[in-house]
Amino acid sequence: MESLDRILDAFTDPSTGSLHAAVFIVVDSSGKRIYSRASGRTKTDTQDAEPLGFDALYWVASMTKLVTAVSIMQLVERGVLSLDEDVRKRVPELANIQILGGMKQGDPPGSMQPQLRPVLGKITPRSSDLLKEWSKSVGRSAHTFTGSIEGYKHPLLFEPGTSWGYGAGLDWAGRLIENVCNCSLEEYMQKNIWSKLGVTSTTFHPELYPDTLPPKLEMANRISVGQGTKSIKAGPVILGQPLKDDLGGIGLWSTPNDYIKLLTTLLRGGQPLLTKDSLEILFQPQLSDASRAAMPLPLGSRMRTILGIKSVDDIDQADHCLAGTVTLKDIPGRRPCGTVSWSGLPNLHWWIDQKTDITAALFTQLLPPGDAAVTGLLIDLETALYKALREKEHVGPKGKL
Missing domain, CATH: 3.40.710.10 (DD-peptidase/beta-lactamase superfamily)
Structure with missing residues (x-):
């Protein structure tokens, strides 16, 4: 060696x-x-x-x-968890999460408004610039490295299981563990x-x-x-x-x-x-x-x-x-x-x-x-x-x- x-x-x-x-x-x-x-x-x-x-x-x-x-x-x-259960039932912060489809011109002129739609599928334990624009539009200052779960409270970018992104899944899995235990x-x-x-x-x-x-x-x-x-x-x-x-x-x-x-x-x-x-x-x-x-x-x-x-x-x-x-x-x-x-x-x-x-x-x-x-x-x-x-x-x- x-x-x-x-x-x-x-x-x-x-x-x-x-x-x-x-x-x-x-x-x-x-x-x-x-x-x-x-x-x-x-x-x-x-x-x-x-x-x-x-x-x-x-x-x-x-x-x-x-x-x-x-x-x-x-x-x-x-038997405490299932990999296929919808974790929104156990993690209240995810209960009303939506998908961010994009940003559009809003009112007043020059402002940007998020285009949001509901999540249709389950969010399970198996599973950008756009988010920066969304954060700015809603006055959000928390981010990944603020040391708080608040940094992960943002819309999804796609329906679960339909694409892949490097995100906060395991941080939310940690919160799931805390809630069930x-x-x-x-x-x-x-x-x-x-x-x-x-x-x-x-x-x-x-x-x-x-x-x-x-x-x-x-x-x-x-x-x-x-x-x-x-x-x-x-x-x-x-x-x-x-x-x-x-x-x-x-x-x-x-x-x-x-x-x-x-x-x-x-x-x-x-x-x-x-x-x-x-x-x-x-x-x-x-x-x-x-x-x-x-x-x-x-x-x-x-x-x-x-x-x-x-x-x-x-x-x-x-x-x-x-x-x-x-x-x-x-x-x-x-x-x-x-x-x-x-x-x-x-x-x-x-x-x-x-x-x-x-x-x-x-x-x-x-x-x-x-x-x-x-x-x-x-x-x-x-x-x-x-x-x-x-x-x-x-x-x-x-x-x-």
Whole structure:
């Protein structure tokens, strides 16, 4: 695995690298760490920073979604929820939600009025610029990163099940969990997930545990390219803190050592969190043909590259499951068909490859999202990893790689 060392160390080199810190961990279903390295420093000013370890605290952002999806499947297992029920009966804020069809000239002249129509189908647990215009027309200031569920109270853009957009579904799923269990999402996850895995440093509210949590890894902002760590500077975490609500789509803080325990548990079959049958549902492609056809464009170019999607018209390469995206075809030299994956806004990534019997995660703290250098790093690490596994004749549950 020396090639992975070289890739990571070059990426975090204080003179020529692209970032101050990166962690990459690979685990097999026995729980063995096939590869594990923390490279770089805890601050963007690398001359005045400690070496990076595995227990720094990261805002994992959309990597929260996987945890919320697991929580939903636990409640489905127990018969508390159904994946096909209309959640509007349980989440009052969604009871009167409508679809925003567009904006039109209003009265007085120059003003814009929303064109709204009712939602005809069910809003189930399975499942822009226009919204900016709507927010302006109604005087709405809340948004995704205000740290409150108020940021997600807006019309839908299409009838459920007819298209695909990167939205607030898992944040509303978190509110659904709170309503049916009569507790906060933090309390639910602590009791039903983290305590079962021996996880001690994952929370929506790091401000409540200043004496027990590890220090946060400093967030970096990309200000230029091609100048080593001079291309970044320290920047803020854009999510409003402390959170007003436990946001099931973006709100968690965690450490590499903590989060990899969740990924390993899912790779190993789900116990003690889920049954094997529930895990299969969690990882099963869910999109209709229309939704899958709509997915490549809003995914963005970086995510399309990661998933091996060649263009916005390439609708047969990837699907979406309850846990994240699913590759439908092998990516040569990289992840095979059936690999489930997702990412977090500050350029974090994870994937679970049951065919090869591995799970892996890359942890960084860098904004803005979709950074080209980190995308390149992820693909280089993934390519080197699978090459090394092939050379070592790695044997997974379905035989040699």
